[in-house]
Amino acid sequence: MSVESTTRAVTTLRLKEMKDRGEKISMLTSYDYSMAKIVDAAGIDVILVGDSAANVMAGYETTLPITLDMMIYHASSVTRAVNRSLVVVDMPFGTYQGDSKAALDSAVRIMKETEADAVKLEGGEEVIDSIRRILSAGVPVMGHLGLTPQSIHKFGTYTVRAKEEAEAQKLIHDAHLLEEAGCFSLVLEKIPAALAARVSSELSIPTIGIGAGPETDGQVLVLHDMLGINKGFSPRFLRRYADLYTTMTDAVSKYIEDVKSGDFPNENEQY
Ligand code: KIV
Numbered sequence: 001m002s003v004e005s006t007t008r009a010v011t012t013l014r015l016k017e018m019k020d021r022g023e024k025i026s027m028l029t030s031y032d033y034s035m036a037k038i039v040d041a042a043g044i045d046v047i048l049v050g051d052s053a054a055n056v057m058a059g060y061e062t063t064l065p066i067t068l069d070m071m072i073y074h075a076s077s078v079t080r081a082v083n084r085s086l087v088v089v090d091m092p093f094g095t096y097q098g099d100s101k102a103a104l105d106s107a108v109r110i111m112k113e114t115e116a117d118a119v120k121l122e123g124g125e126e127v128i129d130s131i132r133r134i135l136s137a138g139v140p141v142m143g144h145l146g147l148t149p150q151s152i153h154k155f156g157t158y159t160v161r162a163k164e165e166a167e168a169q170k171l172i173h174d175a176h177l178l179e180e181a182g183c184f185s186l187v188l189e190k191i192p193a194a195l196a197a198r199v200s201s202e203l204s205i206p207t208i209g210i211g212a213g214p215e216t217d218g219q220v221l222v223l224h225d226m227l228g229i230n231k232g233f234s235p236r237f238l239r240r241y242a243d244l245y246t247t248m249t250d251a252v253s254k255y256i257e258d259v260k261s262g263d264f265p266n267e268n269e270q271y
Contacts, residue, residue: 008082008083008084008085008086008087008117009083009084009085010045010046010084010085010086011086011117012086012117012118012140012184012185014086015045015046015086015184015185015206015218016184016204016205016206018045018206018217018218019204019205019206019217024217024218024219025045025046025206025208025217025218025219026043026044026045026046026218026219027044027045027046027047027048027208027218027219027220028044028046028047028048028220028221028222028223028226029047029048029049029050029052029053029220029221029222029223029224030047030048030049030078030081030223031049031050031053031056031057031074031077031078031223032057032074032077032078033077033078033080033081034081035223036077036078036079036081036082037081037082039085039223040081040082040083040084040085043084044085045085045086045218046085046086046087046088046208046218046220047078047082047085047086047087047088048088048089048090048120048220049071049074049075049078049087049088049089049090049114049116050090050120050222051063051066051071051090051092051093051149051150052090052149052222053066053070053071053074054066054070054092056222056223056224056225056229056230057074058070062149062152062153063092063093063149063150063152064093064094064150064152064153066092066093067092068091068092068095068106068109068110070092071089071090071091071092071110072109072110072113072114075087075089075110075114075116076113076114076115078114078116079114079115079116086117086118087114087116087117087118088116088117088118088119088120088142089110089114089116089118089119089120090119090120091103091106091107091110091119091120091121092150093150096121096127096130096134097123097126097127097130099130100129100130100132100133101133103121103127103130103133103134104130104133104134104136104137107119107134107137107139108137108139111139117140118139118140118141118142118184119134119139119140119141119142120141120142120143120144120187121134121141121142121143121144122144122145122148122149122150122151123144123145123148123151123174124143124145124170124171124173124174124175124177124178125173125174125177128177128178128181131143131178131181131183132181132182135181135182135183140184141181141182141183141184142183142184142185142186142187142208143174143175143178143183143185143186143187144186144187144189145171145174145175145178145186145187145188145189145191146161146162146171146187146188146189146190146191146196146212147160147161147189147190147191147211148189149189158190159190160190160191160192160211161189161190161191162191162192162195163192168191168192168195171191171195171199172195172198172199172202175188175199175202175203175207176202176203179203179204179205183205184205184206185205185206185207185208186199186203186205186206186207186208187207187208187209187210187220188200188207188208188209188210188212188216189209189210189211189212190210190211190212190235190237191211191212192212192213193212193213193214193215194213195212196209196212196213196215196216197213197215197216200215200216200217201215206218208220210237211235211236211237212237221238221239225238225240226238226239226240226241226242227240227241227242227244228240228241228242228243228244228245228246229244229245229248230245231245
């Protein structure tokens with residue numbers, strides 16, 4: 001296989017070019033082969049194999065329980081489906097905090113075993129050693145600041161972050177630190193729109209917002225939320241593009257009805 005045929009059409013360099021010419025970047029999560037195939041074919045720029053898989057795929061309350069092996073399973077299912085989009089994989093809680101060598105080992109496992117294009121880590125200064133070490137191995141890193149769900153037990157709430165001046169200043173400091181370290185992009189989650197706009201204009205790398213207003217260089221949503229599969233989560237920033245919960249419930253109900261009545265299968269649906 002040539003290098004070209006192993007490289008997906010959207011690269012980290014292309015995302016930077018998109019920022020430079022003011023073209024917005026689209027990003028959605030995916031966790032499995034079938035969904036990733038649809039999302040990629042629709043033309044999304046970036047697919048995030050988010051640790052939100054812990055919530056939407058496994059039913060955990062928080063993202064903390066998901067393991068590296070579970071993330072590798074989800075990510076390798078996704079990369080088998082994807083031709084065009086850049087695939088970024090979340091490093092799960094406990095695989096990069098506190099020990100940069102362990103962080104590098106985890107990132108190397110993700111890259112070797114999933115054929116993803118990049119990893120994403122939550123946090124700023126407190127995880128900068130891990131970020132530098134992963135980058136030194138040539139693995140592209142996306143940062144993640146603002147609401148960082150892996151720290152939910154420290155915050156105690158999923159409310160908007162960095163509304164106070166001190167936290168906003170730390171976020172600005174961390175954003176610059178991540179850019180200087182060599183991160184290729186930065187997710188800004190649930191922070192005031194004005195702060196996200198400021199960070200996006202100060203950085204030369206693209207920012208991707210979720211609940212961070214319109215001035216970030218791109219937007220990301222959790223696929224199951226925007227498709228309306230997951231009805232129990234309705235933050236203000238979420239726009240639902242479909243009501244698949246209802247569509248799927250109706251289809252399953254109709255199937256049950258047809259089986260019970262003997263209508264399914266009919267003479268054309270048998271051998
Ligand atoms: O895990 C995830 O889905 C994420 C996005 C919300 C950015 O980190």
